[in-house]
């Protein structure tokens with residue numbers, strides 16, 4: 001975990017990683033603010049602290065690959081091309097949202113044109129779905145890769161193990177990104193599993209697993225690039241366990257009083273975006289002005305998205321029965 | 328017909344009690360049973376520690392009863408519902424919380440294939456309760472709004488209850504815990520904190536399998552359960568202005584079903600509307616309509632009508648969910664049509 005310094009990616013990649021993380025955080029913060037102001041609909045989730053994972057892994061995929069992100073992976077939806085407009089509109093239940101008001105918050109935000117499989121609440125259903133997508137690539141002889149995200153809690157389910165085993169037996173071109181954020185709702189790792197590393201669960205099924213610092217975007221990105229390349233070359237599935245921390249509650253209503261303040265403080269000092277900004281400044285890849293420009297661009301994009309969403313129409317109640325079946 | 332109560336529990340005030348919310352009544356029942364019987368244990372995701380469950384039903388329980396009795400589960404519904412069956416076979420009385428009724432499907436095999444069939448196959452009783460926070464109407468989307476009771480009513484060997492009032496929430500939970508069979512206890516999330524009522528103190532049980540007349544009336548009978556009871560009562564109040572006297576029967580228990588109460592009211596009024604928030608198609612209401620058609624066809628003045636959710640996943644956006652879900656206005660319209668029949 002970060003022992004051997006990685007060679008830095010090209011400057012354009014560094015800027016890309018940084019920019020997408022800032023956009024993710026800005027959008028996430030804005031959504032939280034909307035809800036606190038009473039402008040939200042239903043509940044919603046924050047992925048604060050997960051930006052390096054969602055962006056670093058998501059950007060390792062090629063245009064034809066597919067990904068099944070979950071409720072912490074706002075950044076992954078963004079890098080795949082879901083616009084902030086469609087995302088905010090989805091959260092607000094508007095007709096212009098990804099699901100046109102049918103599914104809530106980050107649920108259902110799929111778009112096969114963008115290679116995104118819509119998220120289902122039942123964890124980790126989308127993981128086995130990603131295995132199937134990967135198997136279809138093998139079947140058709142296509143050099144494509146499927147990526148799935150799962151949490152530490154999700155990794156305890158029977159389905160997680162069944163899906164991993166299936167991927168291993170089939171040598172499916174799958175990259176499984178495990179977001180070990182220390183908690184599943186209020187349940188800490190110590191009550192979730194009796195092992196230290198979820199990576200061991202990969203090994204148990206013959207799926208090689210690497211452990212990375214989930215708050216180091218270059219580390220995540222590099223591990224994901226290798227895993228994607230290996231899968232694409234017919235080398236089978238890989239698990240990447242990203243150690244991180246869920247920085248806010250499970251969902252907007254949850255104050256997470258059960259999380260020790262020192263733990264949050266420990267991870268706050270490792271904030272993926274602050275860390276990367278400092279690094280890029282130090283490397284001279286960006287200067288203060290560049291930082292402000294990115295901040296401003298992201299803030300403007302998010303503001304425009306909120307305006308777009310809030311001025312969008314509500315779905316027509318008469319349409320409620322439409323779309324259950326494919327035409 | 329007079330406004331008689333047809334022999335079942337009258338909609339009069341219950342025995343003296345304390346006013347509390349629907350969710351507080353659930354907590355109280357569980358706490359009292361745990362104090363009474365050391366074999367009652369609680370398990371589920373996030374139910375323990377200082378947290379006390381997604382809806383806080385078991386808040387403070389770990390302090391009072393200890394972590395060994397209030398067990399936080401890893402995300403493993405299939406395993407922990409199966410484990411509850413094992414505990415029940417060994418004489419414990421586990422009360423399992425599935426975080427949302429929607430997630431009960433992850434433990435479906437453990438419930439419908441194993442727990443439900445044990446007694447019939449080899450005479451082994453499985454006295455567990457699964458508490459399942461169900462129902463929507465609060466913009467929670469397709470996976471936090473479902474009413475999956477029909478799947479369990481369809482399963483031989485299970486009992487299924489759905490309390491609509493704080494008093495019944497307490498009384499049915501206590502009865503469910505003491506019952507020697509697996510009971511799926513559906514809670515109505517929209518009632519959790521919005522509904523208050525008198526709850527009898529102490530050992531208050533409600534027999535599983537007995538309906539409750541929520542409102543007496545002579546012209547049209549509404550047969551329903553859960554949060555829809557309150558929509559029906561609201562509709563009935565509106566309909567007083569139309570001169571329509573509406574009875575509302577709160578089933579409370581879907582399996583076993585109080586067929587006697589349903590038929591008695593059907594005969595007394597000759598006009599029946601069955602309502603539930605779950606999808607109408609192949610829902611519990613279809614069985615009730617069939618029961619009335621089978622047993623009381625010649626006593627009806629109108630066909631049995633049904634209102635239920637649409638045959639779509641529960642939509643998230645408020646205008647869509649409102650179109651999906653029955654409410655007092657739709658109920659009143661349907662009752663008027665029935666009364667005119």
Ligand SMILES: Cc1ncc(C[n+]2csc(CCOP(=O)(O)OP(=O)(O)O)c2C)c(N)n1
Nearest residue numbers: 121122123151152153154183184185430433
């Ligand atoms: C099968 C299933 N059971 C219960 C839930 C309720 N639930 C939603 S998220 C969650 C915790 C998930 O933890 P983890 O997999 O670690 O992801 P995180 O939220 O921490 O990112 C739970 C229990 C669910 N979504 N699916």
Ligand SMILES: [Mg+2]
Nearest residue numbers: 151152183184
């Ligand atoms: Mg987690």
